[in-house]
Amino acid sequence: MALSDAEVGRYARQLLLPGMGEAAQVILREARVRVTGGGIALAPAMYYLAAAGVGTLWIDDPDEVKPGAGAGFALGPADLGRPRGAALAEFARRANGLVVADPFRPGSRPTALLICGASLDVSRAIADEARLLQLPHVVADVDGQGGAATSVPLGAPCYSCATRPGLGAAPTAEGGATVGALAALELILLLTGASLEPRARRIEVFRGTPLMRATTRQPGCACAGPAAAGLAP
């Protein structure tokens, strides 16, 4: 069997889903996802990727654990002062010992990105980097209690084409948990091919109601050029 007994036992409940069988689970195991951006959605997003069996997680978060925003889903007072990347990697391994989780090192070659930008500018910059590297990515932006998850498969309209200004409310922990889990969900569906059209989409959550919109290319955007056509996945 391609999946070990330990894997079957751990992933049993999701292996029962249509579109999420053995082949999909192996795809997740072979994925190497860089989780980055410094935003409040990062810890919940990383947890749900680890729990689902994404085989390699690289946590790109150079700050130290500070009190307040960003703590509380995975990290607590005992972690204050520790480097966030190492602390979160340890949490991922605690959640799923089958996953390889480490702080991101330059030169590592991920196969996808989950971008939780601390601000829209940070999200945009990293999303552009991902596009130029021809890597599929999902971006999690938190705005108050909600926010948005934007899915960018290879060759799709880019993140910049998809965004518009939000309310600009200060991100909250509940927004981080909401949009972080949603972004992880979107990336899992993207990697396994289990999502339905439109695969390139942005799901906004405002006052509890998710609202999906297919992304469309803005005329003149660089993402329409030959570099964005991408290699076959």
Next chain:
Amino acid sequence: MNPLVPVARLDVRAHACPVTWVKARIALSRIGEGEVLEVLLRDGEPRENVPRSAEEDGHRVMRLEPAPEEGEGTWRAWLVRGASMEDRAWP
């Protein structure tokens, strides 16, 4: 191809629900439509759950009977793989 002869065999007697059905489902996804998977099960919950789950997932239960020659409390089920399981194709 003789549809009455199992092309694969799976022994899940060492496992409990839901792993019993999950392993059977994986094994079914690896054989062709109309082909038969033989599953050895323990009596009790697995013997009730696996055939019922198989039918709900679109497969057919061709045989379900005690198999004492394989061990005490062992049952044998022959599951005929149904049409598309809506899983991503195995590359």
Next chain:
Amino acid sequence: MAGLLSGKSALVIGAGGLGGPVALTLAAAGVGRLVVLDEDEVETSNLNRQPLFGEADLGRRKAGAAAERIALLHPSVRVEGRDLRFGPESAEDLVRGCDVVVDASDNFATRFLANDVTVAARRPLVHGAVLRYTAQFLTVMPGKTGCLRCLFEAPPAEGTVPTCAQAGVLGALAGFAGALMGAEALRILSGERGAYAGRLVAFDARSGRSRLVPLRIRAGCPVCSGVAAASQVPG
């Protein structure tokens, strides 16, 4: 808002795929007291979706492990883990002791009991459920908006509930749903009208689409018309 919430309490029924993110969301926002109820042990197949537990918790009682984990991450929250079944003998006291009830359970008997007891006690109820790729949400404001029995007259008959084959769950969808339920409970505790009050919201993860079903109090609903008899729970 944090100051207001520190004087509030919430009952979370279930500490698993939905209850875990609900509790973490409520604790992070500063709700003063959480009562988390679960009668099960941590099992391997839970670990694809239950953020309160890791491998080291396998075999532990969920109620205790959940309370311990929440207290570790949020020391200023008073959290009680209750290792018992939400049944007719325990329900009323549990519900009356809290300002909001969040039903993060996984079976119809519990959901209907929570519905009946919470409406009778005039507490707001946030209900949520995940099945395969669908998440759904409903908030019941007693006397004002429809309840579960306005929607379904009775729980599904024995044998029609999902078996192993239908009980697939994707962790991240449960996480998304639990966080939304927590955010809804926070809105209720802050005195806002809930996003799911008077309407069932259903989200399909594969297409990303949502559906809204308005729900008014049904004339003749035995629960909403003030007849407060608790439902019979089998077993």
